[in-house]
Amino acid sequence: MGGETVIGPAAGSEDGRTRMTAGRPGGLLAIGGTPVVRLAHLADEGCAEVWVKMEAANPTGSYKDRMALAMIEAAEADGRLRPGQLVVEYTGGSTGSSLAFVCAVKGYPLRIVSSDAFADEKIRTMRAFGADVELIPSPDGITPDLIPSMMRRAAEITAQTGAFATDQFNNTDMVDGYRRLGEELIDQLRGPPPISAFCSYVGTAGCFLGVSRALAAALPHVHRVVVEPAESAVLSGGPPGTHHIEGGGIGHRPPQLHPADYDEVVAIPEAQAFQTARQAARAEGIFSGPSTGANLAAAVSIAGRLGPGHRVVTVQVDSGLKYLTGQLYSQAPGTAGHGREVAGDGGASQVEAAARSWDCVSAGVVRRLTASAMVAARGGQGNRGREIRRLTIPCSCCHSSSAVRAASGSSGVRPRHGATPSTKCCHAFCPGIWSQGTSSPTGSGLVNVTW
Ligand SMILES: Cc1ncc(COP(=O)(O)O)c(C=O)c1O
Numbered sequence: 001m002g003g004e005t006v007i008g009p010a011a012g013s014e015d016g017r018t019r020m021t022a023g024r025p026g027g028l029l030a031i032g033g034t035p036v037v038r039l040a041h042l043a044d045e046g047c048a049e050v051w052v053k054m055e056a057a058n059p060t061g062s063y064k065d066r067m068a069l070a071m072i073e074a075a076e077a078d079g080r081l082r083p084g085q086l087v088v089e090y091t092g093g094s095t096g097s098s099l100a101f102v103c104a105v106k107g108y109p110l111r112i113v114s115s116d117a118f119a120d121e122k123i124r125t126m127r128a129f130g131a132d133v134e135l136i137p138s139p140d141g142i143t144p145d146l147i148p149s150m151m152r153r154a155a156e157i158t159a160q161t162g163a164f165a166t167d168q169f170n171n172t173d174m175v176d177g178y179r180r181l182g183e184e185l186i187d188q189l190r191g192p193p194p195i196s197a198f199c200s201y202v203g204t205a206g207c208f209l210g211v212s213r214a215l216a217a218a219l220p221h222v223h224r225v226v227v228e229p230a231e232s233a234v235l236s237g238g239p240p241g242t243h244h245i246e247g248g249g250i251g252h253r254p255p256q257l258h259p260a261d262y263d264e265v266v267a268i269p270e271a272q273a274f275q276t277a278r279q280a281a282r283a284e285g286i287f288s289g290p291s292t293g294a295n296l297a298a299a300v301s302i303a304g305r306l307g308p309g310h311r312v313v314t315v316q317v318d319s320g321l322k323y324l325t326g327q328l329y330s331q332a333p334g335t336a337g338h339g340r341e342v343a344g345d346g347g348a349s350q351v352e353a354a355a356r357s358w359d360c361v362s363a364g365v366v367r368r369l370t371a372s373a374m375v376a377a378r379g380g381q382g383n384r385g386r387e388i389r390r391l392t393i394p395c396s397c398c399h400s401s402s403a404v405r406a407a408s409g410s411s412g413v414r415p416r417h418g419a420t421p422s423t424k425c426c427h428a429f430c431p432g433i434w435s436q437g438t439s440s441p442t443g444s445g446l447v448n449v450t451w
Contacts, residue, residue, distance in 0.1 A: 005038040007188045024069075026105045031058055031065045032180055036188045036313075041283040042276070042296060047303035048196065048310035051189060052286060052296070053181065060097045060125060061319035063181065067206050068098035070177025071166045072106060086111060086163035090150035092142075092203070092246050093122025094318060095168050100129035111163065113154045117142050118246055119289075121322045144232070144240035144251030169204050169255055178210025185211070185313055186218045196310035199225035199266065199298045201291040202235075203248040205257035207315060212261070215313075225264045226257070227298045233267040243270050244327070245290045247317065266301065268294040274328055276300075277320070281329075287320035290328060 034057040039050040055063035075081035087103055089096060090113045103110040110131040114123060117138040126133050136153065138146045151169070158165040168174055189195055198215055200208040205226070212224040228234070229249035232241040240251030245268075270290065277293030280286040286296070292315070299314040306312065323329060 005040060007036050027059045028069060028102065028105055031069055033184065034058065034181075036185065037284075037286070039284055039286075039296070039300070042279060043300050043303045046307065047300065048306040048308065048312050049193065050296075050299045050303045051185075051195075051311055051313050052299075053185060053313070053315045054286075055181075055316050056288065056319035056321075058098075060101050061321060062094045062098060063178070063207055063315060063317055064094045064098035065101065066181060067168070067174035067177035067210075068095060068102045068166075071168070071171055071173045072099070072102050072108070074173035074176070075164060075166075076106075081108070081164045084108065086161055087166060088113075088154050088158050088161070088163040089166045089168060090114070090147070090154040091168065092118040093126065094247060094322075095166075095204075096131065096133070097122050097125040097129070099166065100126045100131040103131070104129040111157055111161075113150045113157070115146055115150060117146060119322050120325050125322075141242050141244050142232075142246070142249065143242050147250045168206070172256070174204065174206045175210045175213075175256060178207045179214045181207070181315075182211035182214025185215065189311060189313065191311065193309050193311050195219055195222060195313050196306055197223035197225060197299075197302050197312045199227050199295060199302060199312065199314050201227040201245070201248045201268075201294045201298075201317070202254060202257060203250060203291075205254040205261075207317075209256060209261060211315070223264065223302070224262045225266055225298060225302060226262045227266050227268060227294050229273070229294070230267040230269040233265075235265045236267050238267070245270050245273050245294055247289075247291045248294075266298040268297050272297050277328060281320060286316055288316050289318055289320060289323045292317045 035054045036051050037054060039052065043050040053063075058065040072081065072087070081087070084107060087099065087108045087110045089099055089110070091099070093114050096112045096114055100110055100112070110126075110129075112126050112131050112133045113136065114126070114133055115136045115138045116123075117140075123133055123135065134153070136146070136149055154165065154167075157163065166174075185195065195215060198212055200211065202208050208224075208226055212222070215222045216224070226235060227248075228236065229241075229243040229245045230238075231243035232238070232249040232251055234240050234249075234252060235257075243249050273290045273293035275293070276297040277288055277290055280288060280293065280296050286292070295314040295317065299312045303310070303312045320329065
């Protein structure tokens with residue numbers, strides 16, 4: 001891979017950060033001005049370049065610091081928020097952590113309504129900054145009713161106390177908080193090649209809207225892609241459902257996001273989002289959470305379609321440190337999802353377990369992958385960890401093996417049976433599964449898998 005693979009302004013530098021936070025007190029000065037890095041392994045030579053804005057470099061480890069600052073400062077400026085007044089918000093914990101940080105520095109008391117469906121690290125972070133946190137139990141995960149019930153409880157508290165409600169879903173100031181992120185990308189990635197596409201997992205859609213508006217102002221033809229969980233793909237026209245990709249998939253259209261704001265929706269299954277986040281940590285050193293995994297999976301898929309000569313940009317939403325006690329990083333090395341490790345049976349058990357967790361992969365494919373892993377094991381200890389097997393893997397949805405190769409992100413060819421990967425077809429998530437292999441240059445439907 002030629003050319004630069006990381007572009008500042010890096011931490012502590014002037015430029016972006018200074019322009020965003022000049023004159024502000026304490027840790028607020030450290031918001032924004034984050035680096036952007038190019039994927040070196042998950043997107044291969046046949047793809048467009050994929051660049052990732054490293055937002056974990058913000059003070060609470062999340063891009064939400066930008067919007068929390070914007071919401072508070074805009075309310076201060078027009079008198080909606082008075083000195084020392086109570087602030088109230090409903091939040092999965094990312095916005096809450098950032099608001100708790102900003103309110104602590106500026107001296108506002110904060111009451112938060114959240115849920116045990118979200119990472120414990122975020123709840124603890126809000127409390128560490130002094131926020132009063134109330135949790136709504138939701139043992140099944142992020143159900144369609146969870147966010148509405150959190151909103152109702154926050155509205156009750158606001159009515160009882162006369163607090164200022166930041167009300168993130170309906171707050172237009174928070175969208176403005178992300179414009180600078182988009183402007184930084186334009187400064188950092190001047191090209192060639194140009195930024196051709198931007199994709200982002202949506203919750204409030206603030207990041208997507210703020211960044212895509214800034215990009216489109218400079219690059220009118222940029223392809224704007226919203227990302228959502230396949231298990232709750234309401235923007236794709238599907239039913240609301242329960243999932244575990246924190247920060248989005250709220251079960252209804254975010255109020256500030258309109259169909260004219262985007263060009264495409266990509267739905268990513270949560271298993272692929274989790275797997276891609278783990279791969280990004282190990283293969284790229286991009287340590288993040290499930291929503292970043294969804295962003296990366298979508299970006300690699302788009303990059304496969306666009307091919308060389310383009311740049312796809314996405315965002316590392318937040319740091320993997322926020323997810324250490326949850327499911328994402330709880331697997332021991334050598335179990336499913338850790339493709340670089342080879343178990344004692346040559347990888348057969350981990351390949352089987354991983355393949356079974358990809359719900360669109362047929363039983364036949366699982367059997368063949370497992371059998372092939374066993375052959376690899378018999379091939380000798382000396383080859384472990386670097387064996388490459390070439391497998392013919394028919395897509396279990398459309399039964400087109402060449403489409404699988406195309407969707408692997410390496411050939412740059414569109415999937416045969418449709419321009420846009422379907423949410424129900426594994427084309428939408430082949431890149432995440434097979435990204436550790438390189439696809440075969442010849443032979444229809446051949447995919448190289450490394451384990
Ligand atoms: C972890 C995480 N990822 C993604 C998002 C989505 O960001 P936005 O609300 O800007 O759409 C959020 C929002 O809460 C989040 O917490």
